[in-house]
Amino acid sequence: MVRLVLALMASATLLPFAAQAADILEPIPVVEPAPDFSGWYIRADVGYVFKSKTDGNWDFWNQFPGVEGIDDTYRYDELRLDSTASFGGGVGYRFSDMFRADATLDYFRPDVSGKTACPYMIKIDAAHGLRHQDECYYDEGSKADVWTAMANAYVDLPFFGPVTPYLGAGIGAAYVQYDDRSTQEVCPSCKPSYTPFKATSEGTDDWRLATALMAGASIDLTHSLALDVGYKFTKIWEGDAFEYDAADKSFGAKGTQVRDNGFDVHTIRAGLRYSFF
Template sequence: MLPARFRVKETLMARSKLVALARSLTLAASVGAPCLAHAAALPPPPPPPPMAPPPVDVGGGWYLRGDVGVSALRLNKFEGTDRAGFIGPEGGYQREQTEIGDQAFAGAGVGYQFNAWLRGDVTAEYRTSANLSFGESYANCFSGSCEGLTPPFPRGYDFYKGHISTIVAMANGYVDLGTWYGVTPFIGAGIGSAFHRTSTMTDFGAGTALGGIGVIQGRDTTSLAWALHAGLAMNVTPNLKLEVGYRYLNMGTAKTGTLQCFETSICPDTTYKFKDIEAHDVKVGFRYMLGGFAAAPLPPIMPDYQPAPGPLVRKY
């Protein structure tokens, strides 16, 4: 056990340490209090600046298209009014070869891409003038009946030559079958109208009809048209696609005007029809997508930040 004087000394040292600690805490409080008060008086930080809005899609799935191509035409059926009945069975009436030439065409349209695999468009195209010709022959029995006469009878030949041009307007739908290395095969179908114009057709006669019997007047005709499509589309840019395709196009029926004979008694009100006019088209074209991204308008500029007023302090 320590002597009394050492215990007193330890007690005094402990008290001096407590006094020093209290003084340190008091000094820290006196220094930090103004800082805390100043921090409490500071306004809250201003809000962050507005973020730029994301770009918006302009144009959606709309697109423009244009096409050019060449076409091989075919006539499936040729009809005329009953001139054969007028001439009579003994006249040996028959139709000769019917021919139609090739065409070139150019068209344009507007369409919409509904999703990744389905799209549709409306198109109009002009098809250039194609040669059109047909013939007919008969026994030369106009001056009297051939009945009782011994064949062969002298025959007359009429060969008519003219032109046909067409405007086609169609609504089309397509299915895109997937994209590989930027190439998209597609199939489609369309329906619409064909507006045919046949020119005046001149008769180049032969045999007993040498010099021709008359002239066929021109005529405008509207007919139902339908089409089947197949082809490939290639990405040139994000908005531009190049197309190469085949189309089967059925342009319906075209009609002629009335055959105006030099001797009117031999062909009253005779007209002709060219039915099931088929076109096998090879074409190239483009599609330009109107959809794209543009910067959205910025929100209105925020006013300068003003801190909220502090509490009202009354002084008495």
């Protein structure tokens, strides 16, 4: 009996210490997994390509018997692309919350127009009846299909909630295909009996180097869908534009007559990005 009483007294003495020890042992916190920023995404864009100017040169083929050949090379006074719409899409991968890359394909089809002075040998032709200072020039028109295939890298700045500004750069290739060119001579001071020159020549196509810079911001619409609004500058390098007309070819002209000096393309665009997290 005495032993039982002593055991009960000892247990009662230790109870406060056991409760205090239980208070010291706090529960282990549950660590939330870090958000996964990596994954594939697809994109689709529409844009507005602003009117832009470029430069170019063309070879004057002398048709005079016995001296057929390139007489001189002339520069355009004006060569421009008109404004138009652009369409594009691509697939990309996000490596982290600040870095992603994608491959894109874009297309636009602008009107192309040019103006260049009549060569000296044309102005002194007796049929024109011009003085040296009289105006004479060629108006030219065409269209061009322009495709760009680019590899791009971006730095995102995810510090503003659902709005994420970004900067990007890209490099790739442009495929430029010209339609036929129409040429119309404009000669206000020519003799009334003179019929102004008019001709059509075939367009050429080629692949060129292209580079790009981008800036914009994406706005989260849902966890996976974002609206992307931004500006893109694309530099397309120089290349061939048009062949000689039929009359020049009949006198032995071959190859490319007109070359452009490339394009500086300014585009604002908006699109959607869908991420597969």
